[in-house]
Amino acid sequence: MNTTPAPSRTAPATARTTEPAIRIQGLTKHFGPVHAVDGIDLTVQPGEVLAFLGPNGAGKTTTLDVLLGLTDATSGTVKVLGGTPRAAVNAGRIAAVLQTGGLLRDVTVEQTVRTVASFFGATARVPEVMERADLTRIARRRVGKCSGGEQQRVKFALALVPDPDVLILDEPTAGMDVTARQHFWEAIQADADAGRTIVFATHFLQEAEQYAARTVLMAGGRIVADAPTHRLRESLGSRKVAATVPSGTVMDAVERLTALPGVADVAAEPIGGDGEDATRITLTAQDADGAARLLLTDLPGRDLEVVAPSLETAFTTLTTQE
Amino acid sequence: MTFSMPYLRMELIRQLHNPFTLAFTLALPALMYIIFGASQDYGTMSAGHGNVAFSVMVSMAAYGVMTAMTSLTSLAASEASQGWGRQLSLTPLGTSGYAVSKVIVAFAYAALSLLVVFVIGAATGAQADGAWRWLLTAGVIMVAGTIFGLYGLGVGLMFNSDSAAGLASILLTFFAFFGNVFMPLSGTMLAIAHFTPMYGVVELARWPLSEGYVDDTVTDPMWMPILNVIAWTLVFGALVALGVKRSRNRV
Numbered sequence: 001m002n003t004t005p006a007p008s009r010t011a012p013a014t015a016r017t018t019e020p021a022i023r024i025q026g027l028t029k030h031f032g033p034v035h036a037v038d039g040i041d042l043t044v045q046p047g048e049v050l051a052f053l054g055p056n057g058a059g060k061t062t063t064l065d066v067l068l069g070l071t072d073a074t075s076g077t078v079k080v081l082g083g084t085p086r087a088a089v090n091a092g093r094i095a096a097v098l099q100t101g102g103l104l105r106d107v108t109v110e111q112t113v114r115t116v117a118s119f120f121g122a123t124a125r126v127p128e129v130m131e132r133a134d135l136t137r138i139a140r141r142r143v144g145k146c147s148g149g150e151q152q153r154v155k156f157a158l159a160l161v162p163d164p165d166v167l168i169l170d171e172p173t174a175g176m177d178v179t180a181r182q183h184f185w186e187a188i189q190a191d192a193d194a195g196r197t198i199v200f201a202t203h204f205l206q207e208a209e210q211y212a213a214r215t216v217l218m219a220g221g222r223i224v225a226d227a228p229t230h231r232l233r234e235s236l237g238s239r240k241v242a243a244t245v246p247s248g249t250v251m252d253a254v255e256r257l258t259a260l261p262g263v264a265d266v267a268a269e270p271i272g273g274d275g276e277d278a279t280r281i282t283l284t285a286q287d288a289d290g291a292a293r294l295l296l297t298d299l300p301g302r303d304l305e306v307v308a309p310s311l312e313t314a315f316t317t318l319t320t321q322e
Numbered sequence: 323m324t325f326s327m328p329y330l331r332m333e334l335i336r337q338l339h340n341p342f343t344l345a346f347t348l349a350l351p352a353l354m355y356i357i358f359g360a361s362q363d364y365g366t367m368s369a370g371h372g373n374v375a376f377s378v379m380v381s382m383a384a385y386g387v388m389t390a391m392t393s394l395t396s397l398a399a400s401e402a403s404q405g406w407g408r409q410l411s412l413t414p415l416g417t418s419g420y421a422v423s424k425v426i427v428a429f430a431y432a433a434l435s436l437l438v439v440f441v442i443g444a445a446t447g448a449q450a451d452g453a454w455r456w457l458l459t460a461g462v463i464m465v466a467g468t469i470f471g472l473y474g475l476g477v478g479l480m481f482n483s484d485s486a487a488g489l490a491s492i493l494l495t496f497f498a499f500f501g502n503v504f505m506p507l508s509g510t511m512l513a514i515a516h517f518t519p520m521y522g523v524v525e526l527a528r529w530p531l532s533e534g535y536v537d538d539t540v541t542d543p544m545w546m547p548i549l550n551v552i553a554w555t556l557v558f559g560a561l562v563a564l565g566v567k568r569s570r571n572r573v
Binding site for chain 1: 326328329332336339340401404405406408409411412413414415419
């Protein structure tokens with residue numbers, strides 16, 4: 001009946017192999033004239049939780065599709081646990097929760113999980129993965145009657161069926177409301193603690209911040225940043241602060257502002273007009289409130305302006321820097 | 323893995339829960355045979371190597387087979403392109419296992435549809451000279467009817483939605499009316515009918531009974547329905563090729 005036996009699991013991925021979980025070298029993928037992925041290199045070690053962050057059209061989904069063997073690379077090499085993506089999929093060592101949709105609406109939740117489990121010869125795992133994806137209560141419901149969040153949890157259960165070493169999540173919470181999104185990530189996080197390698201694509205900065213130790217920023221088919229998430233957040237989290245002070249107090253103001261932790265790029269520029277002798281001070285600060293407080297209380301600052309960089313501008317900056 | 327028994331079983335059972343499949347592929351052809359064949363006085367009239375009831379039964383069985391082929395393949399195609407295909411690509415079953423299961427399901431329901439009509443026919447007075455004519459007719463319907471599998475697949479791939487399956491099946495009713503399937507056409511209508519997609523299949527299916535006799539003024543040579551089937555196979559094949567290209571570009 002089932003020709004593929006369940007892959008035996010004796011040790012967690014971290015202990016079993018020195019191979020990287022994912023190794024991408026010089027990957028490009030072109031759709032006609034469109035360069036969806038334009039030469040990326042990426043290595044993910046076993047046990048890492050990595051976020052792929054980027055705006056729509058950045059090439060995240062295409063990269064993940066190549067990683068899953070759903071589409072072929074135009075050039076470059078992609079290894080999953082040392083082998084081809086297709087081999088890893090067939091052995092159940094890599095699995096994925098793809099973007100919303102893609103289930104049969106007229107089949108029940110449990111039947112969907114059970115059927116896919118039969119392909120892996122893993123029907124014994126059905127109760128466990130149903131429990132872990134929090135589906136036990138809705139096991140008999142038809143998929144079409146499930147909410148978007150519940151359907152994504154069904155797909156999460158399908159991904160857990162082969163007990164994969166690497167789990168890929170492609171914008172798994174797109175279109176969910178805040179509660180559903182939180183509920184979904186709770187299920188994922190409970191699983192991530194077990195030492196699985198997890199790579200997820202998102203365009204929610206917050207999801208990367210909360211769940212990934214490492215974040216890769218993609219834009220225009222390239223990787224524009226690859227850093228520990230907290231470091232990236234610091235650079236994305238700083239705000240531009242500007243205020244006007246009388247020119248006579250500039251030296252003092254610059255000195256005191258520079259002394260604040262997390263303040264950088266302090267600049268002063270005299271502004272003319274009305275016979276007034278004033279100077280506009282601009283700076284970037286991670287603690288924008290502190291800088292603003294100083295400017296308005298101890299210093300004779302006015303016309304205060306605080307601008308938070310949006311994710312879009314951060315991407316633009318990072319892309320143009322490259 | 324190119325085949326999975328649990329998957330095939332699930333797909334077979336799914337269609338039993340699909341009211342559309344039940345109504346249009348199983349109930350409708352049988353009902354139409356009963357109304358237009360079995361319960362009519364002309365049913366017992368002689369027609370070639372059997373009676374008129376047999377001729378009507380053959381038409382309706384062919385219609386049922388073509389409907390089953392069309393609706394099941396178009397459903398499969400739109401289902402695959404809506405993401406279930408991607409989901410299965412992440413399992414050892416893969417695309418080929420999916421395709422094999424769907425083809426088996428389409429043939430199974432087509433055969434079931436034919437069986438229902440033939441059994442009712444045999445029980446209500448459809449007659450042909452010799453059991454071999456029944457068997458040959460059934461075989462011709464199953465083989466020639468497969469071109470509508472291509473048709474359904476093509477439409478499903480082209481339009482990528484559940485309504486495509488409905489559209490494909492509704493068009494079949496037109497093909498049947500204008501293809502000399504539901505009721506005998508004559509004159510100009512009959513001349514036009516020769517070029518429509520169902521004409522060839524049904525004419526070949528009736529061949530063991532009629533040997534090309536259509537009405538008192540028209541008798542077709544055998545190459546005519548064969549040419550019709552070949553031509554429409556090419557057209558539907560091209561539709562599938564176009565649909566594959568289109569659905570690839572969409573991704």
